[in-house]
Amino acid sequence: MLRVVTNKLPQRSFRNIRTLGTGTFNGDGKKNIDIPSSADVVIIGGGSAGCNALYQLGKRGVNTVLLDKSKLISGTTWHTAGLVWCLRNVCDIEMELLKASRLIYASLQEETNINPGWINNGGLLIARSSERVVEYERLMTACKNFGIDARIITPSETKEKFPLINDGTFLAAIHSPADGTIDPAMMVNALTKSAEKKGCKIIEDCPVTKLLVEDIDGQKIVHGVETPHGIIKTNVVLNAAGAWSKTIAQMAGLDIPLIPMKHAYVVTEPMDVRGLPNIRDPDLNLYFRVQGGTLSIGGYEPNPIILKFAPEDFSFSLYELDWDVFNTHVEAMNQLIPTLATTGIRTTVCGPESFTPDHRPLMGEDPRCTGFYYSCGYNSAGMMFGGGCGEQIASWIVNGRPEKHMFNYDIRRYIPEQRKNLVWSNERSHEAYARNYEIRFPHDEHLSGRNLKIDPFHDLLMKEGAVMEERQGWERPGWFLPDNKTTRILPYDYGGYYDTPKNMNDAYADILKAERTFNFSPYDDIIREEALSCRNNVGLFDMSYFGKYYICGPDASTAVDYIFTAQVNNREINRTVYTCMLNKNGGVEGDCTVTGLESGSGGVVDPIFKGKAFYIVSGGMSSYHTWAHVTKVIREKNLHASVHNVTEQIGILSIQGPNSREVLRMLVEDDLSNNSLPFSTSKLVKIDNELVHMFRLSFVGELGYELHIPRSSCEKVYKAVMECGRKYDIKLAGYRALYSLSCEKGYHLWGTDLRSDDNPIEAGLGFVCRTSGQYQGREFVEESRKNGIKKRLVHLHTPDDIPLWGMESVYRNGQLVGYLRRAEHGYTFKSSIGQAYITAPNGQNITREFLETGTYQIEVMGKRYPAKMYLQSPFDPHNKRLSGVYTI
Numbered sequence: 001m002l003r004v005v006t007n008k009l010p011q012r013s014f015r016n017i018r019t020l021g022t023g024t025f026n027g028d029g030k031k032n033i034d035i036p037s038s039a040d041v042v043i044i045g046g047g048s049a050g051c052n053a054l055y056q057l058g059k060r061g062v063n064t065v066l067l068d069k070s071k072l073i074s075g076t077t078w079h080t081a082g083l084v085w086c087l088r089n090v091c092d093i094e095m096e097l098l099k100a101s102r103l104i105y106a107s108l109q110e111e112t113n114i115n116p117g118w119i120n121n122g123g124l125l126i127a128r129s130s131e132r133v134v135e136y137e138r139l140m141t142a143c144k145n146f147g148i149d150a151r152i153i154t155p156s157e158t159k160e161k162f163p164l165i166n167d168g169t170f171l172a173a174i175h176s177p178a179d180g181t182i183d184p185a186m187m188v189n190a191l192t193k194s195a196e197k198k199g200c201k202i203i204e205d206c207p208v209t210k211l212l213v214e215d216i217d218g219q220k221i222v223h224g225v226e227t228p229h230g231i232i233k234t235n236v237v238l239n240a241a242g243a244w245s246k247t248i249a250q251m252a253g254l255d256i257p258l259i260p261m262k263h264a265y266v267v268t269e270p271m272d273v274r275g276l277p278n279i280r281d282p283d284l285n286l287y288f289r290v291q292g293g294t295l296s297i298g299g300y301e302p303n304p305i306i307l308k309f310a311p312e313d314f315s316f317s318l319y320e321l322d323w324d325v326f327n328t329h330v331e332a333m334n335q336l337i338p339t340l341a342t343t344g345i346r347t348t349v350c351g352p353e354s355f356t357p358d359h360r361p362l363m364g365e366d367p368r369c370t371g372f373y374y375s376c377g378y379n380s381a382g383m384m385f386g387g388g389c390g391e392q393i394a395s396w397i398v399n400g401r402p403e404k405h406m407f408n409y410d411i412r413r414y415i416p417e418q419r420k421n422l423v424w425s426n427e428r429s430h431e432a433y434a435r436n437y438e439i440r441f442p443h444d445e446h447l448s449g450r451n452l453k454i455d456p457f458h459d460l461l462m463k464e465g466a467v468m469e470e471r472q473g474w475e476r477p478g479w480f481l482p483d484n485k486t487t488r489i490l491p492y493d494y495g496g497y498y499d500t501p502k503n504m505n506d507a508y509a510d511i512l513k514a515e516r517t518f519n520f521s522p523y524d525d526i527i528r529e530e531a532l533s534c535r536n537n538v539g540l541f542d543m544s545y546f547g548k549y550y551i552c553g554p555d556a557s558t559a560v561d562y563i564f565t566a567q568v569n570n571r572e573i574n575r576t577v578y579t580c581m582l583n584k585n586g587g588v589e590g591d592c593t594v595t596g597l598e599s600g601s602g603g604v605v606d607p608i609f610k611g612k613a614f615y616i617v618s619g620g621m622s623s624y625h626t627w628a629h630v631t632k633v634i635r636e637k638n639l640h641a642s643v644h645n646v647t648e649q650i651g652i653l654s655i656q657g658p659n660s661r662e663v664l665r666m667l668v669e670d671d672l673s674n675n676s677l678p679f680s681t682s683k684l685v686k687i688d689n690e691l692v693h694m695f696r697l698s699f700v701g702e703l704g705y706e707l708h709i710p711r712s713s714c715e716k717v718y719k720a721v722m723e724c725g726r727k728y729d730i731k732l733a734g735y736r737a738l739y740s741l742s743c744e745k746g747y748h749l750w751g752t753d754l755r756s757d758d759n760p761i762e763a764g765l766g767f768v769c770r771t772s773g774q775y776q777g778r779e780f781v782e783e784s785r786k787n788g789i790k791k792r793l794v795h796l797h798t799p800d801d802i803p804l805w806g807m808e809s810v811y812r813n814g815q816l817v818g819y820l821r822r823a824e825h826g827y828t829f830k831s832s833i834g835q836a837y838i839t840a841p842n843g844q845n846i847t848r849e850f851l852e853t854g855t856y857q858i859e860v861m862g863k864r865y866p867a868k869m870y871l872q873s874p875f876d877p878h879n880k881r882l883s884g885v886y887t888i
């Protein structure tokens with residue numbers, strides 16, 4: 001590739017870009033711009049994110065004003081490569097969002113009579129390793145679930161579609177005919193013209209300089225924005241300021257995990273590529289966009305230039321390309337398209353783009369600032385996600401919730417400690433950027449940003465060989481190395497870049513490397529042993545990262561009555577109830593256990609409070625989301641109830657299995673019999689003189705107990721449990737075993753088989769929904785009960801020992817009816833198991849008869865395997881084991 005850089009940009013159509021809005025000039029020659037005094041919604045930023053949101057809000061009749069500090073598209077959007085893919089990761093919501101974008105872009109012409117610059121030239125995805133081919137086979141199966149037309153083709157077929165490529169260097173490719181390219185200026189023109197017709201306003205050269213925010217009892221509320229041209233009052237502000245979004249958030253005193261970086265592509269001299277498809281070559285970290293008769297070529301470098309901030313005055317601007325960084329691509333691009341070696345570069349395009357720690361955008365309302373929404377952090381995919389995400393953010397603003405399960409995009413997926421820790425955001429965003437095109441293996445973990453949150457048992461369990469996983473900033477044991485081996489996680493080495501010495505002898509990284517497979521893990525036998533020891537004897541799980549909250553105050557009972565679906569109020573004290581909490585559309589926003597408490601004698605497990613209180617425990621992944629939902633409903637209903645987060649202060653040991661009671665009998669004097677401590681109740685006990693709140697509960701379907709222990713007592717209690725447990729050969733077990741066991745039992749896992757787009761009846765959780773009293777979302781539950789449902793969660797078991805990871809297609813009588821939301825190796829059943837929502841192909845209500853009369857198959861990488869369908873999990877259907885009954 002010849003570097004003949006002219007520093008001229010590729011030609012773009014800016015003919016439709018507007019000039020300044022109406023106004024007069026003041027004495028300094030500066031223009032005074034007329035701005036409205038109020039609006040329903042103010043959007044900050046006129047790039048892809050802001051304009052797509054504006055278009056969608058306009059469609060919904062919302063009086064919206066969009067402000068840009070400069071001109072529309074003058075930020076990152078103007079110099080985008082504009083690629084719009086159908087397929088990235090094996091992920092349902094992502095596929096749906098990308099599909100939505102394509103449909104919106106393709107329909108804009110008809111709707112607005114304006115050409116939005118959508119070119120449907122198709123795409124090719126190159127595979128250079130056998131594992132990559134397996135990943136593509138998984139993608140092929142997954143895309144059937146969403147009606148995406150794509151197929152795997154041979155290298156010679158690939159060459160037919162793109163004659164310039166060297167077909168001798170790769171194994172296979174995907175051809176995705178629906179891929180294409182969107183022109184940013186034309187797209188924004190169509191979106192904004194449509195929005196203006198619907199009454200929305202666009203004001204350029206109008207920077208937001210201040211957010212008007214009130215602070216009431218620690219909760220911020222947005223009231224408006226200030227600009228050099230005056231104030232606009234509003235109760236909703238959407239931060240769509242791209243790489244500048246962090247500055248906007250800081251105006252409200254909020255941190256967001258958004259890291260601006262330089263991202264670049266080069267544009268070649270004319271080549272014989274007109275009309276050919278775009279290409280991604282992920283094993284070489286490269287993408288190629290066909291732009292008229294030239295190629296735009298960019299990629300993901302191991303050492304991107306990380307910016308402290310995006311320059312304020314950057315408008316239609318670019319950086320000089322740093323060839324030391326970009327050079328990594330030059331040899332690679334010649335490998336795929338050899339003629340590039342003798343083709344000149346016409347220009348380079350290097351601009352600021354915003355990146356996030358998990359390479360997904362930041363969306364939704366900030367839990368700490370009512371009315372302040374985000375649609376930013378698009379990780380070099382803001383064109384392909386712009387349409388779909390614009391639709392979701394509009395629905396979020398208008399209806400309080402998006403239509404899809406957007407948790408992986410929701411700002412609430414980050415805990416406050418992650419948001420405020422710049423080092424953490426920097427490390428994780430770097431890793432996400434550098435590994436963007438890597439194969440996503442099911443058990444991969446991050447090497448960056450580790451040990452941010454560790455629970456009181458962390459060091460003890462590390463000594464026992466815990467191999468840690470990280471979720472929501474917390475370290476949790478995934479499984480345990482045998483034979484007294486230990487592994488620790490080293491500080492992040494940035495891949496050896498930025499003058500950071502590369503880690504040597506990284507045992508943890510080696511373990512992860514060994515697990516980079518779509519086959520069963522090489523550690524599967526160890527995990528099986530952990531799971532089966534819990535089924536057959538006794539296992540100990542550290543569940544400390546679960547969220548723990550007390551709800552108290554004069555309206556505590558009213559609050560739990562309204563928030564939770566189950567009867568959690570007016571139950572006996574110390575009775576634990578499993579429940580869902582719903583959004584206004586009846587979708588499940590979380591599941592948790594709630595225990596009614598009386599005021600105690602003091603301390604974190606027996607707190608003193610006035611009146612009645614409730615102890616909420618929710619899964620670690622959804623803990624912050626649960627807190628955000630509960631506190632929002634309390635605020636909205638103006639209730640006098642407070643939520644105290646005691647997650648850090650209480651450790652949880654869960655002792656599960658037929659011998660769990662025998663172990664604990666050696667430790668506590670209290671009667672632990674079924675009569676004295678029945679399932680789903682709790683009591684305060686002393687273990688080695690330490691006060692512990694003991695719950696008779698199980699997440700795995702066994703006789704089991706959870707010990708909720710004050711942080712300062714954790715080590716002592718753990719040692720006492722292990723000491724007595726040794727007599728019964730107690731085994732430490734991690735989350736890999738726990739998830740397998742809970743899936744076998746048919747328990748739900750929020751975020752996978754239970755989400756905000758599922759209602760409890762669809763999820764088979766009607767039994768946790770009261771038929772009396774009012775709770776949020778109840779009318780949707782009742783309607784589903786009365787009128788039936790369109791999808792139903794079922795359990796599927798394959799007799800074949802074939803690894804399942806989720807997203808595999810499910811067929812009933814040969815017809816596609818769903819896909820696995822969650823899958824596990826079911827060690828007790830000696831088979832692979834999963835859970836899927838089944839829909840009827842004709843869109844009719846789903847009935848028991850329909851479900852029970854079919855013959856099922858699961859498609860795994862193109863091959864179908866027979867599966868048995870269960871409406872209820874076949875594991876201990878009468879819950880005898882929960883009661884400690886192990887004899888038949």
Ligand SMILES: Cc1cc2nc3c(=O)[nH]c(=O)nc-3n(C[C@H](O)[C@H](O)[C@H](O)COP(=O)(O)OP(=O)(O)OC[C@H]3O[C@@H](n4cnc5c(N)ncnc54)[C@H](O)[C@@H]3O)c2cc1C
Nearest residue numbers: 045047048049069075076077080083208242381382383384
């Ligand atoms: C080299 C490169 C190639 C890319 N290729 C692709 C691709 O092929 N496909 C794809 O999907 N994505 C791609 N992207 C990413 C995509 O272009 C971006 O994700 C997208 O344009 C971001 O849009 P945005 O609206 O979030 O941000 P921007 O376009 O940056 O818009 C933010 C706007 O906010 C305004 N603003 C900032 N501060 C204020 C303030 N105080 N008051 C008012 N306004 C303010 C700015 O002026 C700006 O106009 C690429 C990015 C780069 C850099």
